Amino acid sequence: MSPILEVNDDNIKKAAAQLASGGLVAFPTETVYGLGADATNGAAVAKIFEAKGRPVFNPVIVHVNEKEDADAIVEFNPAAALLASVYWPGPLTLILPRRHDTKVSLLTSAGLPTQAVRVPAHPVARQLIKALGRPIAAPSANASGSLSPTTPQHVLNSLGERAGIILAGGKSAVGLESTVLDMTGDVPVMLRPGGVTKEEIEMTLDRGIRVELEAVNDAPKSPGQLLKHYAPVTPLRLKAVDIIMGEALLAFGSTRFMGIRGGGSANDLPYGALLNLSESGDLNAAAANLFSMLHLLDAGGYKGIAVMDIPETGLGIAINDRLRRAAGAQQAG
Numbered sequence: 439m440s441p442i443l444e445v446n447d448d449n450i451k452k453a454a455a456q457l458a459s460g461g462l463v464a465f466p467t468e469t470v471y472g473l474g475a476d477a478t479n480g481a482a483v484a485k486i487f488e489a490k491g492r493p494v495f496n497p498v499i500v501h502v503n504e505k506e507d508a509d510a511i512v513e514f515n516p517a518a519a520l521l522a523s524v525y526w527p528g529p530l531t532l533i534l535p536r537r538h539d540t541k542v543s544l545l546t547s548a549g550l551p552t553q554a555v556r557v558p559a560h561p562v563a564r565q566l567i568k569a570l571g572r573p574i575a576a577p578s579a580n581a582s583g584s585l586s587p588t589t590p591q592h593v594l595n596s597l598g599e600r601a602g603i604i605l606a607g608g609k610s611a612v613g614l615e616s617t618v619l620d621m622t623g624d625v626p627v628m629l630r631p632g633g634v635t636k637e638e639i640e641m642t643l644d645r646g647i648r649v650e651l652e653a654v655n656d657a658p659k660s661p662g663q664l665l666k667h668y669a670p671v672t673p674l675r676l677k678a679v680d681i682i683m684g685e686a687l688l689a690f691g692s693t694r695f696m697g698i699r700g701g702g703s704a705n706d707l708p709y710g711a712l713l714n715l716s717e718s719g720d721l722n723a724a725a726a727n728l729f730s731m732l733h734l735l736d737a738g739g740y741k742g743i744a745v746m747d748i749p750e751t752g753l754g755i756a757i758n759d760r761l762r763r764a765a766g767a768q769q770a771g
């Protein structure tokens with residue numbers, strides 16, 4: 439059976455129910471088709487990265503229906519609020535500081551203190567967000583390294599069954615991804631050109647903006663060079679088979695055989711110094727927990743964080759990629 443569903447009330451309900459239960463839905467927006475998950479469900483967001491094939495945790499855009507819904511996720515400044523009032527709903531993504539109390543999963547921002555948000559203009563995207571009653575995290579609905587899809591058939595060709603349900607909303611009108619604008623600094627920075635032009639933004643803001651086309655999209659030339667990555671301050675020790683005194687432990691699977699050098703076991707660690715990405719060894723759960731647990735341990739004032747070995751398969755590839763970058767960033771100073 440084809441996963442492509444025509445758009446009607448029943449199918450919108452069906453798609454919203456799939457999202458609510460932690461599944462994926464590919465849906466049309468005015469720019470390109472998105473591969474959506476409930477943005478407040480980390481395990482659901484993790485499935486997006488798995489489905490895209492070469493799993494890498496890049497931050498994804500969170501889609502909402504009203505500026506007021508974005509207010510609950512990020513902190514607006516006056517310039518960003520002005521842009522939202524002019525270009526939303528529409529093909530403009532704003533990067534703003536995350537609110538500390540947001541329910542949106544930290545995996546959507548790959549652990550960064552900033553969050554990308556946008557209000558799509560496509561009626562089907564809007565109906566789906568409304569039916570779910572929560573924000574939808576969605577990158578473009580294509581496998582890593584291939585072109586962004588503008589028809590349901592493109593999504594099917596690229597992702598097949600991995601897309602879950604594909605809501606068929608016709609051809610995307612803009613056909614080009616949204617403009618990504620970083621509004622967190624003194625000067626707005628365009629990170630990706632798109633449906634709204636530099637000139638339009640400068641006209642609206644009545645000032646010049648910078649353009650720093652980052653290594654965006656799915657096949658960056660030098661991955662991670664331009665896009666900022668979250669890295670903890672506390673040194674990470676990967677593939678740890680024991681714990682050094684003063685270290686915290688980021689565990690994966692059973693900690694039965696994890697001892698503390700000089701005596702004791704993982705169970706003897708002080709309260710809060712042991713966090714387990716997934717006791718049952720579930721990579722999806724581990725992905726959902728990765729950034730929030732790193733943040734917690736990083737804030738604990740430990741001498742180091744020992745990280746247990748994580749298998750290099752499925753989402754383990756993305757988890758290890760992030761852990762290695764985090765450890766490497768520290769070595770580089």
Ligand code: TXA
Pocket residue numbers: 467469470471472473496497498499531533547550552553554576577578579614615616617618629630653654655665666
């Ligand atoms: O038109 C679009 O924007 C489509 C539709 C589905 O909304 N979505 C899309 O998402 O193209 P994606 O994930 O393929 O591209 C989002 C871009 C990526 O290049 C990502 O690196 C960047 O936005 N981005 C997201 N959050 C960011 C952040 N906090 N800081 C810097 N860049 C960010």
Ligand code: MG
Pocket residue numbers: 577578586655656
């Ligand atoms: Mg993309």
